[in-house]
Amino acid sequence: MVSATEMETLNLVRADLPPPRGREWTARLKPFLGTPINAVITLACLWLIYRLVTGAWGWLVTRAVLEGGPQACKVGAGACWPFLAAKLRFMIFGFYPYDEHWRPAFAVVLFLGAMIVSMIPRFWSRRLLWLWLAVPVICGVLMYGGVFGLPVVSTTNWGGLPLSFMLSSVGLAFGFPLGVVLALARSSKLPAIQVIAIIFIEVVRGVPLVSILFMASVMLPLFMPDGLTVDKLLRAQVAIIIFAGAYIAETVRGGLQAVSKGQHEAAAALGLGYWLSMRKIILPQALKIVIPPLVNIFIGFFQDTTLVTIIGLLDFLDTVRASLRDPNWQGIAVIEGYVFAALVYALFSYGMGSYSRFLERRLKTDHDRSPAH
Amino acid sequence: MASSASSPVRLLYDVRVRAVLYQVVAVALVVGVGLYLFGNVSRKLAEQNIATGFAYLSRPAGFVISQSFISYDSGDTYARALLVGIFNTIWVSIFAVTLSTLIGLVVGIARLSRNPLLSFLALIYVEALRNVPLLLYLFLWYALIVAVFPPVREAWQPLPEVFLSNGGLIVPSLRWSSAHTGVLAAVILGIALAFVVASRLRNRRVASGQNQTGWPLILAALLGPPLLAILLLQPDFVINWPEKGRFRITGGVQVTPEFTALLVGLGLSASAGIAEIVRAGILSVGRGQWEAARAVGLHDRQTMRLVVLPQALRVIVPPLTSSYLSTFKNSSLAIAIGYPDLVMVSNTTMNQTGQAIEGIAIFMLVYLSMSITISLFMNWYNARVALVER
Incomplete structure (x- = not known):
């Protein structure tokens, strides 16, 4: 005897005929209850989903402490909302002077706005380059002050979400050209240049980011000439740029390898030299291929900027942790703080991830229009 | 051809000469920056009286480590x-x-x-x-x-x-004693031996097309070394x-x-x-x-x-x-x-x-x-x- 599922997999059932009338609802239930094992899996999943949803709802809403102070939260069994309300601004802005919070807030809005604009394919043009030259400068001036009557806020007071955004986006902005140069050097035919690039890339990729941050924070001051001290924030930023450069280099190299040999030969046949053929023919194609993986790398850097807490910078994760250690709230809202931070990171990462998938689909359809297929 | 190649300006446009030139510049740059940084470091270390070298590795550490998989106490190096x-x-x-x-x-x-x-x-x-x-x-x-x-x-x-x-x-x-380490090594050896025997048997099966019962041999390879080690080393429990x-x-x-x-x-x-x-x-x-x-x-x-x-x-x-x-x-x-x-x-x-x-x-x-x-x-x-x- 052959069972129904086997008949279907063996194509004994005619898939091109419409299913018998009146059986639609059984067909719909089939993925859930098709076989006994499947039915058990469905029940287990339903139970798990029920427990997750009711658990989260109970903790966040029904059992939650909605008002009061630390004492109320200590007694209550649910989420502690007053903690978030009391500590929200510190978590976002860190030790930046309270009255000047509008400056980092404005900088973040400006930055996110520029990012959203450059994510929309309709605005893709050379003018974006100017936008990205202007935005970091404006954000930096806003944060540091000293002109237009804005009081100076030293970088030791920078912190929270603006710092996390800054470290990751400046890391990408400088890491990208570094990565392209390294990728070109590594795929160059000149042995000495190739070896230098390979050593740099493999050493940076072979050690953890923590060790590069340590190097920047402990060793870099020793390497500097006398009298030159480099700001702690800048040192961490340099470490992230170096790290980003090595990883981007490998991604870009993948893109360079994906450009077919015919393109190189065609460029040479037109009489273009190395730099001209790279700039006009090879790089535009290679970089287009690597845009989606670059977005994924950016998500990784945004998450990796959390490591700067280890060398004592106040990024967003660290301001959240500092709030948890606040004497008034100590040991009361630990889970709440981490869940809030996790949601902020997840929101941003998920958004960027979805954008990367959208880009991948869009670039893929462009490719498939080639006449060969 | 020969006369134009000797002119120094024309020489610069030769691809091979350029290749050498680029590489020399790159290496000189890396070595130069490296030497400059090294100079800074050694001067600063001398100024701040910081010792160099790895001699400290043989001095006692003096700190406690909360978890270790090999024996260690704060008196170790x-x-x-x-x-x-x-x-x-x-x-x-x-x-x-x-x-x-x-x-x-x-x-x-x-x-x-x-x-x-x-x-x-x-x-x-x-x-x-x-x-x-x-x-x-x-x-x-x-x-x-x-x-x-x-x-x-x-x-x-x-x-x-x-x-x-x-x-x-x-x-x-x-x-734990050294006898236990020996038994552990024997267990690993047994697993490796069992894999070797299994792949040998499979190759023979593929080559001859005959299906022989091979599991007693594999079991012997798996259990033999550990049992032998226990008998020989006699670890106490x-x-x-x-x-x-x-x-x-x-x-x-x-x-x-x-x-x-x-x-x-x-x-x-x-x-x-x-x-x-x-x-x-x-x-x-x-x-x-x-x-x-x-x-x-x-x-x-x-x-x-x-x-x-x-x-x-x-x-x-x-x-x-x-x-x-x-x-x-x-x-x-x-x-x-x-x-x-x-x-x-x-x-x-x-x-x-x-x-x-x-x-x-x-x-x-x-x-x-x-x-x-x-x-x-x-x-x-x-x-x-x-x-x-x-």
Whole structure:
């Protein structure tokens, strides 16, 4: 005897005929209850989903402490909302002077706005380059002050979400050209240049980011000439740029390898030299291929900027942790703080991830229009 | 031709001359910057009276390490302390890689399930882990362990002589001797021997086409060396029972909360990536392969084992390598929750001796050499499973 599922997999059932009338609802239930094992899996999943949803709802809403102070939260069994309300601004802005919070807030809005604009394919043009030259400068001036009557806020007071955004986006902005140069050097035919690039890339990729941050924070001051001290924030930023450069280099190299040999030969046949053929023919194609993986790398850097807490910078994760250690709230809202931070990171990462998938689909359809297929 | 090549300006436009020139400039630049920085460092070190060299490695360390897999006390040398750190890093990495591979395999297959509820849950699992920084999870798991489990004085005893508290899990242990190490080596030898015998038997079966019963031979290869070692070395079985004192529990073997948090954090975060790798690998095997396997009469498990998996592995192994490598490197986040791995021990060493350059050089070299070892091994494995083009 052959069972129904086997008949279907063996194509004994005619898939091109419409299913018998009146059986639609059984067909719909089939993925859930098709076989006994499947039915058990469905029940287990339903139970798990029920427990997750009711658990989260109970903790966040029904059992939650909605008002009061630390004492109320200590007694209550649910989420502690007053903690978030009391500590929200510190978590976002860190030790930046309270009255000047509008400056980092404005900088973040400006930055996110520029990012959203450059994510929309309709605005893709050379003018974006100017936008990205202007935005970091404006954000930096806003944060540091000293002109237009804005009081100076030293970088030791920078912190929270603006710092996390800054470290990751400046890391990408400088890491990208570094990565392209390294990728070109590594795929160059000149042995000495190739070896230098390979050593740099493999050493940076072979050690953890923590060790590069340590190097920047402990060793870099020793390497500097006398009298030159480099700001702690800048040192961490340099470490992230170096790290980003090595990883981007490998991604870009993948893109360079994906450009077919015919393109190189065609460029040479037109009489273009190395730099001209790279700039006009090879790089535009290679970089287009690597845009989606670059977005994924950016998500990784945004998450990796959390490591700067280890060398004592106040990024967003660290301001959240500092709030948890606040004497008034100590040991009361630990889970709440981490869940809030996790949601902020997840929101941003998920958004960027979805954008990367959208880009991948869009670039893929462009490719498939080639006449060969 | 000859006359124009000799002109110095024309020479500059020669591609070969330019190639040499570019390389000389690049090397000179790197060497120059290196020498300049080295000069700065040696002058500053001399000014600040910081000792250089690795002589400090043989001095006593004088600090305690909360968890070590080899014997260590604070009177041992810095070199020994660093070795403890290296072993701690390797151990937690091995456990985390195993955990992440197992979970990743299950979740990756669940993502492809025809049951929409199951694949939805697997998707939620992957997204929840991928979109939140690992460091945040490490802090969260550590906080949860400390919050959920009772203090040491009120330790739970789920089994007699097993203590569970926010100080960690404590279980009875065997008093270890060199005889035990010998037996352990024999067990590993037995497993390796069993694999060799099994592959020999399989090759013979493929060559001769005759199906012989081979399992007694494999069993003998598996159990022979350990039994022989037990008979020869005669290890004694003395159990080290944990004892509950007023403030702490002594004896037994302890799994610290730091180790557990790091293991769970590394393992779960990597498992999300591995799930996606496994899913992509299985999807890369075309439908036709499944249908062809059914057509020649293989059932589902055989299809998976003999047809789909060997082809999927080609796609899976390279990204799996980078996942293992990053798990290994991410174990350096241990310093944030206080698990004494290589970075944390080096950091303590640097703070005590002030010799930052040597300390950082040591741990970077260790990470680099281990990264290279792992990728060489995985490249060898990849070459084995890769498609042999004819």
